[in-house]
Amino acid sequence: MSKSEFVVIGAGLAGAATAWQLAEQGHTVTVLERTTPANEEGSSHGSARIFRYAYPSPLYTSLVVRAKRGWDALEAASGRQLITPTGAVDFGEVRGPSRIARVLEGAGIEHELLSRDEARARFPQIAFDTGVLYHPGAGVLDAITTVETMLELAEATGNAVVRTNWEVASIERRGGGFDVRSTDGTIVTGSKVIVAAGGWLPHLLADLALPSAFLASFPTLEVRQEQAFHVPWREVDVVDGSYPSWPSFIHKRLEFETYGLPGGRDAGFRGQKLAQYNGGPKLPSALDQDGQIRPEMRERIIRYVEDFLPGAIPEPYAETTCLFTNTPNEDFVIDEADGVIVVSACSGHGGKFAPLLGELAADLATGAGTVPDEFRVAQFSAQAASAEFDGAKV
Structure with missing residues (x-):
């Protein structure tokens, strides 16, 4: 078992950017990636x-x-x-x-x-x-070089560790923090967890120790x-x-x-x-x-x-x-609920925002800042109730 202040799930553009921001600020971070950073099964691979x-x-x-x-x-x-x-x-x-x-x-x-x-x-x-x-x-x-660069800079601070071939099975609340368990039973602990899992989020959502009210408001992905x-x-x-x-x-x-x-x-x-x-x-x-x-x-x-x-x-x-x-209206989801920060989804246009996504996620995790109201989970349920999705964001 290993412990850090923050655990980041997913080493694509958003996850790598978050790890870079947190590590540069002096926080300890463990990045968990199910295969390899910016792999071809995700949204951050390739050079263009x-x-x-x-x-x-x-x-x-x-x-x-x-x-x-x-x-x-x-x-x-x-x-x-x-x-x-x-x-x-x-x-x-x-x-x-x-x-x-x-x-x-x-x-x-x-x-x-x-x-x-x-x-x-x-x-x-x-x-x-x-x-x-x-x-x-x-x-x-250049997406893949950007991911590699942010992770290299994060590791160079001495505050970040990147674990590859580490597939998350569940998150459990434990003693004021979290146990992140892999499919092989390995556990990494952290005070807070940042989930930047992209297309894997629908599969993981129910296992992220998120409050039921937050899940009920979460937009359909x-x-x-x-x-x-x-x-x-x-x-x-x-x-x-x-x-x-x-x-x-x-x-x-x-x-x-x-x-x-x-x-x-x-x-x-x-x-x-x-x-x-x-x-x-x-x-x-x-x-x-x-x-x-x-x-x-x-x-x-x-x-x-x-x-x-x-x-x-x-x-x-x-x-x-x-x-x-x-998401239904192509907005991002960046929100926090009881120590779990979700940085997904980016609706197919998030790559250009990568450094800012990391900054916003890090600010939520540390309490240093907030995010636009449009990215909060509550706004999706409110818009769905009033049928205000216009589909013209990008």
């Missing part, structure tokens, strides 16, 4: 995730601004570049570029509104179907096995082993929403990564994933490339799955 400021919600844009300060500190502390600038474009009849532009204007974020023809002239590799919002401050973040594809660029203008002149994009139509970004190391720096947002099959939890690509989704993406990406070849050369764990 979108970093962007463009949200229709002023709350989320303001939080990206805060998160960027954390990214800058992380890059300075590690000497590693974790976000590569690419710029981003938002378009489509449902996306509402003008609405997002007003949010960015209010936050002081550099941006441009382009007509469809102006956007096509600047980015001929994309066949825009509406006007476009462009903001140059967006980029691509939907786990999706997203389907992502890499298609090659027709012209590869890679500079210094980095990205070509492709921006990331979000294209939101009545038919479905597509997102894309330069694939980076995942794609050998030669292709665009793209997927239908929340287009993968629904799962009860991460335990039910099969890692399989659905042929109908491959065909849908091929048709999308043919219709909207003239700068890419509609022949996927790499494919992968990734878990999204969604």
